[in-house]
Amino acid sequence: MSGLGSRFNAFKRTNVILQHLRLCAHTDAAAEVLLERRGCAGVITLNRPKALNALNLSMIRQIYPQLKKWEQDPQTFLIIIKGAGEKAFCAGGDIREVVKGDRKISRDFFREEYVLNNAIDSCQKPYVAFIHGITMGGGVGLSVHGRFRVATEKCLFAMPETAIGLFPDVGGGYFLPRLPGRLGYFLALTGFRLKGRDVHRAGIATHFVDSEKLSLLEEDLLSLKSPSTENIADVLESYQTKSKIDEDKAFVLEEHLGTINSCFSADSVEQIIDNLQRDGSPFALEQVKVISKMSPTSLKITLRQLTEGSSKSLQDVLTMEYRLSQACVGGHDFPEGVRAVLIDKDQSPRWEPARLADVTEEDVSRHFRPLGSSDLRW
Numbered sequence: 001m002s003g004l005g006s007r008f009n010a011f012k013r014t015n016v017i018l019q020h021l022r023l024c025a026h027t028d029a030a031a032e033v034l035l036e037r038r039g040c041a042g043v044i045t046l047n048r049p050k051a052l053n054a055l056n057l058s059m060i061r062q063i064y065p066q067l068k069k070w071e072q073d074p075q076t077f078l079i080i081i082k083g084a085g086e087k088a089f090c091a092g093g094d095i096r097e098v099v100k101g102d103r104k105i106s107r108d109f110f111r112e113e114y115v116l117n118n119a120i121d122s123c124q125k126p127y128v129a130f131i132h133g134i135t136m137g138g139g140v141g142l143s144v145h146g147r148f149r150v151a152t153e154k155c156l157f158a159m160p161e162t163a164i165g166l167f168p169d170v171g172g173g174y175f176l177p178r179l180p181g182r183l184g185y186f187l188a189l190t191g192f193r194l195k196g197r198d199v200h201r202a203g204i205a206t207h208f209v210d211s212e213k214l215s216l217l218e219e220d221l222l223s224l225k226s227p228s229t230e231n232i233a234d235v236l237e238s239y240q241t242k243s244k245i246d247e248d249k250a251f252v253l254e255e256h257l258g259t260i261n262s263c264f265s266a267d268s269v270e271q272i273i274d275n276l277q278r279d280g281s282p283f284a285l286e287q288v289k290v291i292s293k294m295s296p297t298s299l300k301i302t303l304r305q306l307t308e309g310s311s312k313s314l315q316d317v318l319t320m321e322y323r324l325s326q327a328c329v330g331g332h333d334f335p336e337g338v339r340a341v342l343i344d345k346d347q348s349p350r351w352e353p354a355r356l357a358d359v360t361e362e363d364v365s366r367h368f369r370p371l372g373s374s375d376l377r378w
Contacts, residue, residue, distance in 0.1 A: 039222030042070035049085030056094035090139025121145035141170025151205035160191035165333030173309025182264035322376035
């Protein structure tokens with residue numbers, strides 16, 4: 001287990017998450033998103049490679065109307081979204097833009113991002129996301145709700161929000177509890193990273209393609225003549241069949257799925273931790289270490305978010321998550337998490353409350369309260 005233990009090292013994992021969040025705070029001045037009509041498709045390219053294609057409000061406001069136009073265009077048969085550069089599809093939302101003090105921006109950002117997430121889910125044209133490189137947070141929202149999600153061996157997936165006092169949003173309350181067993185609950189609470197073919201094995205990607213074939217795949221899709229969804233699926237399937245990287249490698253969590261399913265099926269975060277401690281395996285104890293670094297408030301609202309979201313529609317989940325987003329922006333832990341990661345960079349957030357036991361049911365319920373006329377409505 002010693003080699004495996006290093007894979008689950010809490011310190012390394014937290015540092016990678018923090019590095020990704022810092023990069024998401026950068027800004028680019030050039031055209032931040034490219035919208036092109038090519039062949040039979042509309043192609044969206046997230047064009048902030050220096051910032052790992054972090055998503056900001058300006059990009060959302062360009063993508064949404066174009067997506068709607070292509071959806072109605074009889075000459076556009078599919079929509080492709082991809083990231084510029086080799087490092088990331090999209091590493092998440094532009095954190096600094098959201099927390100720099102203007103509450104209107106935080107209201108508009110989350111509202112319009114979630115509206116875009118829903119538009120991707122309901123899009124009447126086949127939507128193909130190339131999730132090549134880092135795909136976290138807001139990048140997951142731009143991909144996971146689409147009909148097809150194509151991962152490569154360089155894909156790195158995570159929902160790391162509990163590490164900064166937030167929660168796995170962009171519809172995380174919908175897609176995470178629908179992953180096999182309790183895998184989604186585990187990913188949400190720990191921020192665990194899945195790589196390459198494991199993103200497909202977990203059910204997050206619909207297909208896996210070797211990265212060196214991705215440009216060829218795109219060209220083949222663009223050259224299709226009036227393709228149906230089935231035609232597109234056939235092309236994706238043919239490329240997946242030819243992809244050999246890591247095909248014989250076991251799912252990274254395979255031997256731990258029993259532990260995940262039993263320990264993370266509890267009704268409270270405290271009970272999940274107790275289950276992990278009683279399990280006592282190196283893997284289980286490593287998760288206790290990881291969870292102990294997260295915002296106690298975030299952990300509790302996240303567990304409730306997924307529990308409630310498991311039986312809600314995506315639109316109802318996004319309405320719930322919008323309420324959570326506004327409570328977090330106006331609360332203590334999200335600004336504090338951003339301070340520790342982005343501003344002072346001490347990587348030592350001071351959570352309030354600091355202990356799970358001190359986060360009351362009333363504290364949790366306050367995050368879920370309706371916002372009246374400010375609610376996200378459909």
